[in-house]
Amino acid sequence: MPKVTFITSTGSRTTLENVEGNLMEIARDHDIEGIDGDCGGVCSCSTCHVYIAQSWQDKLPPTEELEADTLSFNDNQQENSRLSCQIEVTEALDGLEVIVPESD
Amino acid sequence: MSKKTYITEDPFKDDRAQCPIKVGDFQNGEKIPMLLKLKDVRQAAKDWQTFSSDAPRRVPIPSEEELRDVRQYPIELNPPEHTKFRKLVEPFFLRPKLPEVQAKIDGLLGCMLRRMVAKGTFDAVYDLAIPVQSYALTYLLNVPEEEGERWISWGVHVTRAGDGKAKGSQMEDYNRMMFQQAKEQPGEDFYSALNQAEIDGRPLTDEEKEGFAYLAFAGGRDTIIHTMTGIIAYFAKNPDAMTFLREHPEAINTAAEEFFRLAIPLTHIGRVCPVKTNVQGHEVEAGGRISLTWAAANRDPEIFPNPDEVDLERKPNPHVSFGFGHHNCLGAHHARAIMRSFLAQFPRLVSNVQVVEAEPCMEVEKDYTRQIGFNKLVVACEPLGKTSDNGVG
Numbered sequence: 001m002p003k004v005t006f007i008t009s010t011g012s013r014t015t016l017e018n019v020e021g022n023l024m025e026i027a028r029d030h031d032i033e034g035i036d037g038d039c040g041g042v043c044s045c046s047t048c049h050v051y052i053a054q055s056w057q058d059k060l061p062p063t064e065e066l067e068a069d070t071l072s073f074n075d076n077q078q079e080n081s082r083l084s085c086q087i088e089v090t091e092a093l094d095g096l097e098v099i100v101p102e103s104d
Numbered sequence: 105m106s107k108k109t110y111i112t113e114d115p116f117k118d119d120r121a122q123c124p125i126k127v128g129d130f131q132n133g134e135k136i137p138m139l140l141k142l143k144d145v146r147q148a149a150k151d152w153q154t155f156s157s158d159a160p161r162r163v164p165i166p167s168e169e170e171l172r173d174v175r176q177y178p179i180e181l182n183p184p185e186h187t188k189f190r191k192l193v194e195p196f197f198l199r200p201k202l203p204e205v206q207a208k209i210d211g212l213l214g215c216m217l218r219r220m221v222a223k224g225t226f227d228a229v230y231d232l233a234i235p236v237q238s239y240a241l242t243y244l245l246n247v248p249e250e251e252g253e254r255w256i257s258w259g260v261h262v263t264r265a266g267d268g269k270a271k272g273s274q275m276e277d278y279n280r281m282m283f284q285q286a287k288e289q290p291g292e293d294f295y296s297a298l299n300q301a302e303i304d305g306r307p308l309t310d311e312e313k314e315g316f317a318y319l320a321f322a323g324g325r326d327t328i329i330h331t332m333t334g335i336i337a338y339f340a341k342n343p344d345a346m347t348f349l350r351e352h353p354e355a356i357n358t359a360a361e362e363f364f365r366l367a368i369p370l371t372h373i374g375r376v377c378p379v380k381t382n383v384q385g386h387e388v389e390a391g392g393r394i395s396l397t398w399a400a401a402n403r404d405p406e407i408f409p410n411p412d413e414v415d416l417e418r419k420p421n422p423h424v425s426f427g428f429g430h431h432n433c434l435g436a437h438h439a440r441a442i443m444r445s446f447l448a449q450f451p452r453l454v455s456n457v458q459v460v461e462a463e464p465c466m467e468v469e470k471d472y473t474r475q476i477g478f479n480k481l482v483v484a485c486e487p488l489g490k491t492s493d494n495g496v497g
Contacts, residue, residue, distance in 0.1 A: 038436065040357030043420030045436075066407065066420045069143065073150050073429065 002094040006032045009102040023084035023098060024048035034100035041085035046070050048084040049077075051099040059092045076101045107413040108342045110366040111334065112475040114412060116140050116400035125384050128395065129470040131166045136393050137386040138372065140400040142407045142424065144384070148375065149396055149428040155375035157431060158182040165374045165395055174276070176322070177315035183430055190434070192301045192308075193316055196294050197434040199244050200441040208243050212236060213445045221453050221487045225460060228336045228481040229260065233329040236442065240328075244438050245294035245320065247282075254278070255321075260329055260465070260479065262321050279317040283310070294320065324435040327369050328442060330465065330477025334367035335446070337481060338414065340459045346451035348416060350488075353448060359416040360443045365402045365423035366414060369476040371467060372397040373427070398424045399474065456486040 001018035006027055008014075019026045027035035027048070036047035043066050052060065063071075063082065071081050084098065119126040120140040128138050139145045148155045160175035161168045178189035199205045216236055220226045239252040255262075262275045279295075286295035298313045308316075339346050349359060372395040377388045388394060402423045403411040426433035433439070463480040466473055 038440065039361055039421075042358055042361045042418065042422070044361060044422045045426075045432075064420075066422055069146070070422055073146060 002089050002091055002096070004089060004093065004096045004098060006030075006035070006098045006100060008033045008100045019089055021089065023050065023087045023089060025085075026089065027084060027098075027100075032100065034103060035084060037085055043067055043070055043083060043086065046074055046083065049074055049101055050082055050084045051078055051080045051101060052082055052087075053097060053099075054080055056093070056096055060087060107410065107415050108345075109412050110414050111337050111341060112366075114400070114403040115472040115474045116397065117403070117412075120400055120404065125386055126397075126471070127386060128472070134167070134393070136165060136374070136395050137383050137388060138395040138397040138400070139383075140397050140404070142401040142404040142422065145396045145398065145401040145424055146428045148394065149424070149431070152182050152375075152430060154377065154381060155394060155396075156182055156378050157186070157375060158378075159374075159376040159393075162376060162393065163374050165372055165393070167374075172276075172318065174311060174315045174318050176319040177312055178434075179319055179323070179431060180315075186430060188303055189312075189316075192298070192303070193294070193320075193434065196244055196246065196297070198437060199246065200437045205243050206441055206445075209240055209441050210445050210449070212239050212243075213442070213449050217446075217449055217453050221485050225482065225484045228333045228483050229329065229478055230480075233332040234260065236332065236446075237325060237328045240438065240442055241320070241324065244435075246291075247293045247295070258325075260477075261326050275321055276314065276318065279314055279321075280310075282317075283313055319434075323433075324438060326477070327435075328439055330369035331363060331367045331439070331443060332446060333478045333481045334369075335363050335443075336450075336457060336483060337459065337462070337478065338363075338367075339450070339454075340457045340483060342414070343456055345414070345416060346454065346457075349447055350451040352416075355416050356444050356447050358419055358421065359447055360440060361421045361423065362414055362416055362418045363443065363447075364425040364439070365408070365418075365421060366412075367477075368399050368402055368423075368425040370425075371399045371474055371476065396424075396427075398427070451488075453488055454485045455488040458484045460484050 003015060003017040004019055005013055005015040014032060016026060016030055022041060024035060024037040024041055028037045038047045039045035067083050067086050071077050124141045124144055126138045126140055128136050130136055139148055157163055157180055160180050161172060163180050178186050181189055216232055220232055235256050238255040239249055242249045242252045282295045283299060286299050290296040298308060298316055301308050349355060374393045374395055376393050379390050381388045383394055405411050426436040461482040462478055464475045465477045465479045467476050
């Protein structure tokens with residue numbers, strides 16, 4: 001079962017093992033600071049914005065147009081920005097590190 | 105489950121299919137280009153330099169220059185001032201995310217709904233939605249629940265009567281009194297916090313404090329009330345939606361977002377062009393306004409497949425019912441907490457709801473008419489478990 005690590009803007013690291021669901025839900029259920037997921041994961045609010053290292057990009061689901069649009073209005077957007085609600089954790093993402101930006 | 109059309113129509117459907125902008129004719133002959141497509145609305149909402157909110161009493165459409173004297177804070181400001189002012193009240197608007205406040209909201213909804221179900225027939229506007237909104241706001245402002253009793257008498261819209269005219273100063277007078285009381289007996293409430301707040305090293309002026317309080321009451325009032333009654337009216341026509349939510353509680357969040365998208369009472373909000381601006385071929389003079397037409401953007405078929413249909417599991421659902429960008433709705437957490445609680449509890453208490461009498465609340469402008477909710481919605485509810493033994497809540 002996959003494990004993922006969240007690194008918050010204050011540098012705190014939380015590793016969670018045997019996780020399932022999408023990254024936003026996992027973060028919210030474990031009170032990861034900076035991932036709010038206010039809209040519940042429908043790509044409306046952008047409060048689950050994260051950065052994911054380039055080395056993982058080919059294992060992630062592709063960024064759909066609506067997600068890209070929502071992200072494009074985010075002040076802290078980078079090339080490796082994603083909405084964590086759009087990333088379902090699979091075995092292929094075992095060991096993933098997720099960086100939480102400063103609040104947007 | 106099968107998808108059904110929402111109860112209110114989209115008056116911008118034909119206009120939006122022909123052109124992304126409709127020039128609306130508003131009070132005093134003001135011509136306002138209305139952005140009808142989601143991407144355009146989001147883009148403009150983010151671009152505060154071109155489309156400014158630094159416009160006291162002119163952010164709402166129609167303008168509220170004849171309705172009120174105070175400027176609303178922080179909505180009628182631009183960054184960076186807006187950011188500083190917003191931070192002062194943000195802790196209160198985040199309160200609905202606290203487990204103890206969520207529990208109070210759940211308790212309130214449970215109590216009110218059980219009372220209504222026991223009553224059998226009730227007006228969803230005055231007997232349910234207004235009291236729920238009023239008491240829930242006491243949790244946000246952190247004032248005694250009894251204050252909500254006074255607010256209930258203020259009706260659906262705290263500032264405007266049915267004809268759109270000013271309702272008088274009951275709410276402003278009340279807020280002034282509350283600020284004075286909080287000065288004499290400071291506590292942990294919204295009024296005391298604003299009395300003690302500082303901006304750029306100085307205390308807030310009375311006008312600023314009253315502008316914050318004005319928005320706290322006006323912004324979340326009719327919006328929550330109309331959304332809740334809109335959902336009840338939809339359930340009356342589509343009882344299978346209640347069955348679905350009862351059997352699929354995991355869909356409560358997506359269902360709430362879908363009802364926010366479709367039942368949005370706030371048709372639009374304005375922005376002012378500080379200089380002459382060409383908005384997709386329409387010249388707006390310096391000081392002229394545009395409309396971010398949330399209600400039209402929420403039914404943009406390029407973004408939302410089958411936009412008039414209710415899909416309780418719609419995902420993605422990038423609606424703009426809470427605005428977009430810097431000014432996104434401060435009360436969104438509050439609205440979500442109330443509506444999720446309502447959607448979780450109502451179908452567990454009620455098996456069937458029938459409309460006995462409905463008086464729609466219509467927004468009538470020269471160029472469009474839109475149903476934004478109900479002035480009256482008398483319904484009869486059949487409790488779940490009355491005919492079967494499914495158990496309640």
